[in-house]
Each structure stands twice: as structure tokens, then as C-alpha cells.
Amino acid sequence: MRDPNVPESLEGWWILHRMFSFDRRVWDALGEKKRTRSVQHAADLFEHLKRGDDGDVGLAQVVGHKADLMIVHYARTYDGLAYAQTLVDKLDLCDVLVPRDSYVSVLELGLYEATAKMHATLHERGLEPNSPNWVTEFEELMREQAESQYVAPRLFAKIPPRRYVCFYPMNKRRGESVNWYALPYEERARLMREHGKLGRSYHGQVTQVISGSIGYDDFEWGVDLYADDPLVFKKLVYEMRFDEASSKYGEFGQFWSGVQFSPDQLGVFLDGDALPALAPNSKKTSAKTE
Numbered sequence: 001m002r003d004p005n006v007p008e009s010l011e012g013w014w015i016l017h018r019m020f021s022f023d024r025r026v027w028d029a030l031g032e033k034k035r036t037r038s039v040q041h042a043a044d045l046f047e048h049l050k051r052g053d054d055g056d057v058g059l060a061q062v063v064g065h066k067a068d069l070m071i072v073h074y075a076r077t078y079d080g081l082a083y084a085q086t087l088v089d090k091l092d093l094c095d096v097l098v099p100r101d102s103y104v105s106v107l108e109l110g111l112y113e114a115t116a117k118m119h120a121t122l123h124e125r126g127l128e129p130n131s132p133n134w135v136t137e138f139e140e141l142m143r144e145q146a147e148s149q150y151v152a153p154r155l156f157a158k159i160p161p162r163r164y165v166c167f168y169p170m171n172k173r174r175g176e177s178v179n180w181y182a183l184p185y186e187e188r189a190r191l192m193r194e195h196g197k198l199g200r201s202y203h204g205q206v207t208q209v210i211s212g213s214i215g216y217d218d219f220e221w222g223v224d225l226y227a228d229d230p231l232v233f234k235k236l237v238y239e240m241r242f243d244e245a246s247s248k249y250g251e252f253g254q255f256w257s258g259v260q261f262s263p264d265q266l267g268v269f270l271d272g273d274a275l276p277a278l279a280p281n282s283k284k285t286s287a288k289t290e
């Protein structure tokens with residue numbers, strides 16, 4: 001059913017965030033041989049999961065007590081996520097990692113404007129809503145959206161190779177008197193336009209990855225922000241609190257923030273002698289920020 005009240009969305013990577021605490025004392029007490037082997041196996045797996053076009057993996061040292069390590073998996077399929085999870089669980093490294101939290105979602109591009117335009121186009125063509133021709137032509141228009149030059153690269157962009165990451169889940173409010181889902185379509189579209197306008201004023205400073213999690217996890221969306229300067233998270237999230245889509249309708253879960261590092265820096269992170277570094281992705285495979 002193509003309900004004109006419901007905005008369409010396009011989906012890309014399946015995404016799994018996993019947060020672990022890491023027992024540094026136990027790690028430090030392990031023999032060097034065991035540590036070297038554990039690092040090597042884990043780094044090899046992460047390099048393997050990063051390679052090619054079928055997924056990606058991001059590692060971050062979380063700052064604060066909620067976790068020490070965040071692993072972000074991207075996969076083409078839900079099954080791919082399940083498999084990535086299993087592969088990590090089988091690592092020796094898991095002897096010193098305790099799962100603290102996780103979040104399952106799928107990368108999503110919301111299409112408020114485009115959905116309204118597609119419905120209008122089909123009306124102009126004189127098609128009866130939800131008739132077989134309507135459905136076929138609607139699907140064709142959606143395919144065009146998904147394949148468009150603007151959208152396609154964003155659905156399967158690699159994890160932004162920026163030093164700092166901030167992740168939190170959120171809902172749109174469904175209260176008795178304040179209810180996002182009870183607003184007329186045009187009003188929600190207007191609020192999202194305003195939201196996008198404010199967001200775009202941070203263009204270049206931050207890369208956002210929005211993923212939908214209705215049906216998979218406890219909130220409705222996951223929000224990942226990536227930046228070269230951690231102060232940008234505070235400025236952006238604060239400014240957004242004044243924007244109606246957030247001030248009136250946003251409800252937030254826990255926040256995690258940290259520093260990203262590359263798989264070849266895993267040993268540096270685990271040994272804790274220095275801050276691990278992040279190697280830049282090639283321009284071609286990373287999310288567009290300009």
C-alpha cells in the first residue's frame with residue numbers, strides 16, 4: 001500500500017554498532033605471544049571486512065565509562081551483519097571484551113520531497129492510486145531515485161574516515177498531544193526541510209549517517225556524526241535542539257563518542273602506550289562531505 005501519508009525511503013548498508021568494555025589489566029597480564037596473536041587475528045579480520053565493496057568496519061576508542069571500544073559494521077545484507085558479528089565473537093580478543101550495548105539499523109535516505117513529487121506525477125498521468133499501473137510506475141520512479149547520481153553513492157558510502165565519531169539513537173515523539181506521526185504530511189515535510197537547512201549549514205564540518213531501526217532496535221533511528229573536531233558535535237546537536245523537528249519532536253537515547261582508528265592500529269589501542277591513529281580512506285570510497 002502506497003499511503004501518501006507515509007514518506008518513502010531508500011535503504012543502503014545494514015549497520016551494526018557494538019560497544020564493548022575492554023579489560024586492560026587482564027590484557028596487560030597476558031603473555032606477549034598471546035597478545036601478538038590476538039591482535040594479528042583481529043586486525044586481519046577487520047582488514048578483511050573493510051576490503052572491497054561488500055561492507056566496512058569502523059573502530060573507535062569510546063571516551064567515558066559506557067564502553068571502551070565501538071565496532072561499527074556495514075554489510076550488504078542483514079545476514080552479512082549476523083555473520084560479521086559471529087566472526088568477531090570467535091576472536092581470541094573477545095576474552096578481554098565484554099559486550100555492553102549494540103544497535104541494529106539500516107542506512108536510510110528519507111524522501112519527503114521526492115515522495116510528494118512522485119505522487120503528484122502519477123496523479124498528473126491520470127493513474128488511480130494503488131492500481132496495478134500506479135504501483136508499477138511508482139516502483140519505476142523509486143528505482144530512478146535509487147539510481148540517481150545524487151543518491152546511489154550515499155547509500156553505500158564507506159564509513160567516513162574522520163577522526164571523531166558520535167553515535168546516538170533517537171525517536172520522533174508520539175505523545176498524546178505532541179505526536180510527529182499525527183502531523184499532516186506537508187507539515188512533516190516542512191519541518192524536515194528546516195532540519196535539512198540547518199544541517200547543511202554544517203556541511204563540510206560534519207558527515208551524518210542516518211539509519212532507520214524501526215523493527216530492529218529500541219529507537220527509531222540511529223544518528224552517526226563524523227567530524228575532524230569533536231567540538232562540532234556539541235555545536236551542531238545544541239543548535240539543532242532549537243529547531244522544531246528536534247525541540248518539539250526529538251527524543252534521544254544514550255550518546256557515545258570517541259576517536260576512530262584503523263585496524264593496523266589495534267595493537268596500539270590495546271597496549272595503550274599511545275593514542276591509535278586513523279588512516280584516511282581513499283577519496284573514492286568515502287562518504288561525500290563536500
Ligand code: 76R
Nearest residue numbers: 110196199200202203204208210221223237240241246250
Ligand atoms: O539526507 C540529507 O542530507 C537530506 C536532508 C536530511 C534528511 C532527510 C538531513 C540533513 N537529515 C535528514 C533526516 Mn538529519 N540529523 C539528525 C540529527 O540531534 C538532533 O537534534 C537530531 C539528530 C542530526 C544532528 C542531524 C544532522 N535527520 C534525518 C532523520 C530522519 C527523520 C525522518 O525521516 O523523519 C533524523 C532522525 C535526523 C536526525 N541532518 C542533515 C543533519 C545534518 C548535519 C544534515 C545536513 C547534511 C549535509 O547536507 O551535509
